[in-house]
Each structure stands twice: as C-alpha cells, then as structure tokens.
Amino acid sequence: MAARRGDTLLFERMPVIASHAAVGGKKEGEGPLAAEFDELFPDNNCGQANWETAEKILQLRAARLCLKKAHATEKQVSLVLAGDLQAQCTASSYALRELHLPFVGLFGACSTMAEALGLGAALCSAGLADGLLAMTSSHFCAAERQFRTPLSYGAVRTPTAQWTATAAGCCLLHPAGQGVGIAAATFGRVEDYQIKDINNMGAAMAPAAAATLLRYLHDTGQESKDFDAIYTGDLGHLGSRLFREILTAEGLVMKNHIDCGSILYDAARQNVKSGGSGPGCCAAVLCGHILPRLERGSYRRVLFIATGALMSQTTFLQKESIPAIAHLVELRGPECTVRG
Structure with missing residues (x-):
C-alpha cells in the first residue's frame, strides 16, 4: 500500500517497471536519441492512410514490443492506462479496440505518461492490478491539424514553438519483482501563468513543473541534489530556462535538470525551434533513454516530471x-x- 504525505504517495513496497518500449517516426530517427528507440518508422504515415490512424499504430507497436520484451502476452495484462492528444483520446481508444484489454482513458496532455505511471503504481501497490500497461503517444501532423493550422498552409513557426514528437512509449508495471522501482508519485495541481500564445507551450507549462517539484521536495524532505537527474517532460529550451529561473527565485538552484524536449532532437540541425513536445516526447525518452540508464546502474535515483x-x-x-x-x-x- 501507499502512504500519503501532502500531495505525494509513497510506495513502501515499490511497484516496478518490468519492461518498456519506445517507438518513433522519421524525425525521431534523425535525432540524437535514434539508437535508443526500439522501432522507428521511415515515414510519418506508418503505412496508414492518414496521420490519426498512424498514431494508433505507434501505440499498438509500443504495447506489443513492451510485452514481447517481457516475454508476456496480452492475456497477462489486467489493465491499460493510456491517452493522447487527439480529440477524445481516439488514438488510444482505437489501439485498445484492437488489443481488446480493460482500458481506462486518461487525458493529461503531455503529462499523460507520468499520470499513467503514478496511477498505475497506486493500483498495483493496492493489489488492484498486475500486468498493467501505462502508455501514451503523439503525432506531429495530427496535432498540428487539430490545434494549429493544417500543414499545407505553410505557416511560419515562431522561435518559441516546439515540435510535437511522432512517438509512443509503453511501460509494463507489476506490484513487485525485478525492474525499475516507482518509489513515489506526486499528482500536480492546475497552474495558470496567463500565457495565451498557442506557440509558447514551454512558458505555459514551466510554472506547473516548478510547483510540483517544490511540493514533492516539501512532502518528502528530499533535496534536488539527492537525485542523479531531474527530467522534465517537454518544456523545450525556452520553458526549461524559465523553469530554472522560477526555482532559483525560490532558492533552489538546479544543476541536474534535463528536459526530454531539449534532448530528443538536435535543435540547430533539425529546425525544431524550441525543442520537442507532445505526450510521446517524454514517453519515448523515458522508455528509450532514462529507464535503460536506471537498469544499467548509470542512474540510481531519478525524478520524472511530465508537463501538460x-x-x-x-x-x-x-x-x-x-x-x-x-x-x-x-x-x-x-x-x-x-x-531507505
């Protein structure tokens, strides 16, 4: 079971991430983390007739690869927690239509992966789930069509804009056993910095990331230096700078902060402006980059903060x-x- 301390759940017997998989598209395959993906599609259509269906394929491949790596089958999954950016989470719903597993749809925008891991860990810790899949995805073309302007318009991207990742990540959780442990989860509160620019998501999300981190540190008595790395989800270059400035104003100087959106792409070479974003951004970096380092012992303790x-x-x-x-x-x- 978990003990609650403030906004934070502490798992005495830690649920574990037994397996994980990251899937990406063409641009992700051209970036600095390409070798860390389990599978990369050579084009963003993923062999489908439209981008929305392509995103469904990203989730299906991530889920099936995750289970394959664990030598598990779909029959050993008791619940799936998943979400995405498409209206009514259709990428997740359509993927689960094919997997035909018990499904709870989540919407936390780009924070969905941490939301799914936190909720999944709570369910596993309480003995209510075993073989639980936590996953999410995003697709650049589908997101642009839905939230901004169709790509055919050729709109000029502002320097503050981020590139929505065409990617998915999936984790298999068990109540106990071998794997990366989930020691705690802090569920955030809605913050509003009065940003109205749809092309400046980093500035909108940075205050929420800072607030959640400060609450976690207050609840647990930990210090930022206790961790090998503190990863934010997809603040990008501008949002990451603002995140650190907010914390500095609170007396916390961050020396071990890394942003998933800042490392997924080569900003100078790939023309992604302020970096990566989307639920699939931090999910893929988590599954392909962060978790393997914890498994190998390169990291011992990490905070993963996904922002939406x-x-x-x-x-x-x-x-x-x-x-x-x-x-x-x-x-x-x-x-x-x-x-301990």
Missing part, C-alpha cells in the same frame, strides 16, 4: 489563457527498490 497544457481547440480560439499541470514520479534503479 490543458487547453482545447475551442478555448484557445476564445482567447482563454492556457492552464497547465505537471505530474511527478520518483524512479529507482533495481538495486535501490528497498526504501
């Missing part, structure tokens, strides 16, 4: 500000899964 902008297609047209949220999970290497 919670606007809709309608609210931003109504000139509403963009509220944001950040969820956090503490991850420990296999040798550190005994709390």
Whole structure:
C-alpha cells in the first residue's frame, strides 16, 4: 500500500517497471536519441492512410514490443492506462479496440505518461492490478491539424514553438519483482501563468513543473541534489530556462535538470525551434533513454516530471489563457527498490 504525505504517495513496497518500449517516426530517427528507440518508422504515415490512424499504430507497436520484451502476452495484462492528444483520446481508444484489454482513458496532455505511471503504481501497490500497461503517444501532423493550422498552409513557426514528437512509449508495471522501482508519485495541481500564445507551450507549462517539484521536495524532505537527474517532460529550451529561473527565485538552484524536449532532437540541425513536445516526447525518452540508464546502474535515483497544457481547440480560439499541470514520479534503479 501507499502512504500519503501532502500531495505525494509513497510506495513502501515499490511497484516496478518490468519492461518498456519506445517507438518513433522519421524525425525521431534523425535525432540524437535514434539508437535508443526500439522501432522507428521511415515515414510519418506508418503505412496508414492518414496521420490519426498512424498514431494508433505507434501505440499498438509500443504495447506489443513492451510485452514481447517481457516475454508476456496480452492475456497477462489486467489493465491499460493510456491517452493522447487527439480529440477524445481516439488514438488510444482505437489501439485498445484492437488489443481488446480493460482500458481506462486518461487525458493529461503531455503529462499523460507520468499520470499513467503514478496511477498505475497506486493500483498495483493496492493489489488492484498486475500486468498493467501505462502508455501514451503523439503525432506531429495530427496535432498540428487539430490545434494549429493544417500543414499545407505553410505557416511560419515562431522561435518559441516546439515540435510535437511522432512517438509512443509503453511501460509494463507489476506490484513487485525485478525492474525499475516507482518509489513515489506526486499528482500536480492546475497552474495558470496567463500565457495565451498557442506557440509558447514551454512558458505555459514551466510554472506547473516548478510547483510540483517544490511540493514533492516539501512532502518528502528530499533535496534536488539527492537525485542523479531531474527530467522534465517537454518544456523545450525556452520553458526549461524559465523553469530554472522560477526555482532559483525560490532558492533552489538546479544543476541536474534535463528536459526530454531539449534532448530528443538536435535543435540547430533539425529546425525544431524550441525543442520537442507532445505526450510521446517524454514517453519515448523515458522508455528509450532514462529507464535503460536506471537498469544499467548509470542512474540510481531519478525524478520524472511530465508537463501538460490543458487547453482545447475551442478555448484557445476564445482567447482563454492556457492552464497547465505537471505530474511527478520518483524512479529507482533495481538495486535501490528497498526504501531507505
């Protein structure tokens, strides 16, 4: 079971991530983390007739590869927690239509992977789930069509804009056993910095990431220096700078912060402006980059903070500000899964 301390759940007997898989598209295959993906598609259509269906394929491949790596089958999965950016989470719903497994749809925008891991760990810890899949995805073309302008318009991207990753990540959770431990989860609160620019998600999300991290540190008595790395989901270059400035103003100087959106692409060479974004961004970096380092012992303790902008297609047209949220999970290497 978990103990609650403030906004944070502490798992005395840590649920584990037994397996994981990352899948990406063409641009991800051209980036600095290409070798860390389990599978890369040579084009963003993924062999499908449209981009929305292509995103469904990303989730299906991530789920099936995750199970294959664990030598498990779909019959050994008791629940799937998944979500995406498409209206009504259709990429996840259509993927689960084929997997035909018990499914709870989540929407936390780009924070969905940490949300799924935190909820999944709570369910596993309580003995309510075993063989639980936590996954999410995003697709650049589908997201642009839904939230901004169709690509055929050829709109000029601003320097603050980020590139929505065409990617998916999936983790298989068990209540106990071998794997990376989930030691704690802090569910965030909605923060609003009064940002109204749809092309400046980093600035909208940075305050939420800072607020959740500060609450976790207060709840647990930990210090930022206790961790090998503190990863944010997809603040990008601009949002990461703002995140550190907010924390510095609170007396916390960050020396071990890494942003998934800042390392997924080569910003100078790939023309992604302020970096990567989308639920699939941090999910793929988690599954392909962070978890293997914990498994190998390169990292012992990591904080993973996924951030999400919670606007809709309608609210931003109504000139509403963009509220944001950040969820956090503490991850420990296999040798550190005994709390201490």
